Amino acid sequence: MAASDELTRRRFLLATGGVGSAVALAGCSSQNDPSNDDGGTADTGTESETETTESTSGNGDTSSTQTLNLLSSGVRTLDPIPATTSSDAEVGVNIFDGLITYPNGEPNVEALLATDYEISDDGTTYQFSLKDGVTFHNDATFSAADVVYSWERLAASPNSGRDYYLLSTLGVAHETDDEGNYVPGSMAVEALDESTLEVTLTEPFHAALQVMAYSAFAVLPEGVVGDIDGYEGEMSQEEFATNPVGCGPFEFESYTSGTSVSVTRFDGYHGTKASVAGVKWSVIPDPSAQYNAAMNENLDAFDIPTSQYDSAKISVSETDDRGREVGTYGPARNGKTLNYLRVPTISSSYIGFNTEIIPKPVRQAVAYVANQQLFNERVFKSRNVAATHFTPPTIYPGGVAEYEKHAENYPYGVDETRLDEARAVLEEAGYSDSNRFEFTLSTYTAEWESVAKILRDQLTSVYVDVVIKRTDFSVLANQLVNGNAEAYTLGWSFDWPTPDNFLQLLYPPKTDTSSGNNVGFTNWGGTDAATRATEAWDEKVASNPGPSDAAEQARNEAYVVIEEANWEDMVQLPVYHESEELFSYDRLSFPKFGSGGSYRQKKNEFTLSEEQ
Template sequence: MPDSTKLSRRGFLKATGGAAAVTALAGCSGEGNGEGTTESGGAGTGTEATGTATEESGDGSELSGSVFNRVLSGTITTLDPVAATDTASGIVIQQLFDCLMAYPNALPTVENELAADYTVSDDYRTYTFQLADATFHNGDKVTASDFVYAWERLAASSNSRRAYFILDSVGVQHETDGEDSYVPGSLGVEATGETELTVSLSEPFHDTLEMFAYTSFAAVPEGLVGDVGDYDGQLSYDEFANTNPVGAGPFQFAFWEKGTSAAVTKYDDYYGNVAKVDNVRWQVIEDDTALYNYAMNRNADYFELPTAQFDPAKVQVEETDDYGRETGTYGPLRNNATANYVGVPTLSIYYVGFNMSKVPKPVRQAFAYVLNQEQMVSEVFKNRGSPAQLFTPPTIFPGGAEAATELVESEYPYSMGETDIQAARQVMEEAGYGPDNKFEVQWTQYNSNTWEQMAGILRDQLASAHINMQIEKADFSTLLERGRNGQLQAYTLGWIADWPAPDNFLQLLNPPQTDTSQPGPISYVNWTSENGDAAQQATDAYQTVVNNAAPTDQAQQARNEAYVAMEQANWEDVAMLPIYNAKDERFWYDNVEIEPFGGMGPSRQKLNNVTLTEQSN
């Protein structure tokens, strides 16, 4: 671990586990073809309800008017924007809360949301926002003081799981105590007028506006929850997080029955485009077969297809836009209907991670030699993504996808497009392993039949390279808990962009942040100089990123060189083995008109512009 005095305020873990320590993974995901974080769990059921209806809700009340029916393949855990770390919760929160900025239809370019206008100082340290004329769902006017309060909750509330976003990622000015922990009330966020908000950064940060589009930074009525400062709170925390999440978004809370369903209802006084549907309802179904049956019975207007039931031959792409989004049709479905189709290359990476303190380097290299990403994407994932040898998605790699391809083709040290068992066996034998001395490794994955199929292929290949691999499945939360506790060996996870820049991904490979003996490791690989020859290279490269965070061409060039150095360090030590970048696909019946979502993923798309006709076809 490096000298902690060399780590700046965007060092995240700060080596000492200070204010940046968190207990959950930002951007973390399980299976790449669903709205949730994992495919695990039981079945869900529901009655058919498309178009205009009066529907029985999860808590016995009624949804009046049109209902846009969707499915969540992961469990909602909270409706508090500073506490949510899972995709399923984020999808609902996105409809209830608004931020200063937003990603329009999840495209990776921000625009104003609650910010009507803004200015930036010449040194990129001061941002001044003029707020739109908007109200919360309780009728209160949105003011700058509401943001001061909401961001204090983000930084200081014991319920916050995103404190490092504001304290370290963006680096809003603040004070720390002798233990390097945030001093409550010291944020550089000021209401300089009723609707004027001034934000001061300790250093420039190249993606400040992009971060302000994340729902953790959403507006919340001042003093609503008594979990920070001297506020008594109008609501208890449980009320706010579970039954009365008051925001300023296009929809207001209707109901949430944990593990079963949730719904939101349009907010008629919304300052933006008032929703065209009266309600959005999500059925929570974590089992693949049950999810498929639910959609085929037309209980969902807009849905995913599990990989086991997906047939790529049924996709007819009619148009590909400048963002790489493919639109067209899919069919026939099992119910003989032809669905509308969108396939979007999202800013994501799915990978195998190694606890380097438990899995020696030769074993990790053997994994890299036998893994044929192209084969896995084609045969296992049915081309629902693109093979990946880099941890950074190609569209945001320095120089773009062409530069990413050039680097991989010229420098990737393992076998591309083939399974090289001979090279895997050689590296293991050079390390002293053989038929009578095999390495035993535990593979842990979330409950996904698709990933289990890939694991089985790897297990059979590695057996010829003196490695016995045991496959274990765990639910998503258990996998994360075991990772934080340093109990994993080889594991599977994914990462979806919090902001569209390489450092959002490569922070997972910053060695000081991977130490599971410290609070809140952002990944679980325990990358140290004892476990990998390139650990110092990765540490120095990420420090260069931290030291050159300004939105200037010179700083960007320094970051670009450091990004490449981190990728090369990961190739050398195989802390994480990239598998694929997901193509996120959705399907919908003809009774729905919806814009395709962008590379930030469907969890970033607001649904107020969805149009729903009276009858499904």
């Protein structure tokens, strides 16, 4: 029977922002992260997108001339297929739209360029009905052919950083050559007509729609970039990466690497037209300079650096059922009382090690010395939650309770510094005062630098010398991609909110930085623990991708094995799960963001009062 004969219609519930079929969701986050209680099996709705912070409401006039001023940690590229950082995605989500989105950073997917979909009874064929009347920033009209082209770029372009997500994780049917490489043009993504797209998977996948909501699946005008066979392209990839064209609520205006990115309101947007005239993200690496910019009211919304943060100034007036706190902060240094929003995010922050450079005993010694609770209290002023696992608590198998129960088995101690154990494991490996080990730890924030200094001072007494290298995040990201970092601080926020999205970073074959198709950066392999992690992934995660209870149980068993294998070899040291805090002035009003983080939030529903 043809796939189209066995399709069952599943409509997106646009009024509630949910999906017609209940989808198992959870979450995680990137550069900072604690846990949120909206993990597990998601309901079919998400909170109303009209909920706002306690800021004074803006005038809502779409002819506003006000520009929204925000901070960025540094943008590497504006092309969605090589973009792999949250700072890239924050700009990109406002320039580009995809079939599906996480509305306001909520982990419940919502239709965007799709209006509804049908899925075959065997769970392998998705047929999407597409929105009419959508125009790109270059005046081209959106059709199914644009999706085919955009996903072909994701699969076939040499510039793609996440072809793995499309071809392997999602498992879109395709052909490979004798060396296992994708055969261009063979992917089962077909435009049935201008407004109908059909996608065929090799087997059912439990998070198919969630993966399609990832930023790399953004839709571009057909043929705009000529970096794949069959398309000459209006631009080279290099030109497009700094002058992008999408169909999002804002269109590109300017980009200066290391300085700023600006976008302007797209009056032809198919959704809610932006209230603000534009958005400018300024790159300000120094925390003191960031705070000065905020206190001089050159920023509308911002984080307060921990060095300037005082928890006694927080007054919480409301906590919703997702753990999000709304209130005020003040008085700030400039005498103003700021509006305050705290959101527990699904994310994990950690210290990663290049295992080809830093031997196992040294990595274990760092873990013995690390006191996650001390870091949280002394460095982060208790703004985060100490971590023992890479999987965030709310999406850990069994939820927060099972996370905490299994954390009792963590072998290194989360609230103490074990110098004796660190010294013993190093002496057994032959290290001593006359045979010390030195490595470089790269960091990108003042807080991470403080953590690094604590570790450095403690490790000195156990035969290990740490050189701390502070760098901009965009520079560190390039070093990681090229395999040039020895040890590094980093965070991960979900691309799709289930444990496999996190634990793919601990799947040894995908940590090889020489492969050009890696997700992690640890070069982990050749040990018993790495073999167990690989087998757990191959035999229970990759072999059980479907949505059934039995498949989920098999994956859950594998997730625990992978976490424990990481404990043994200590390739990624869990440090904390973050709650994101956002401070703003009364002139700004915006919807509360969800546990996916503010960087996933389109800014078209942000409003600024004319009086500033």
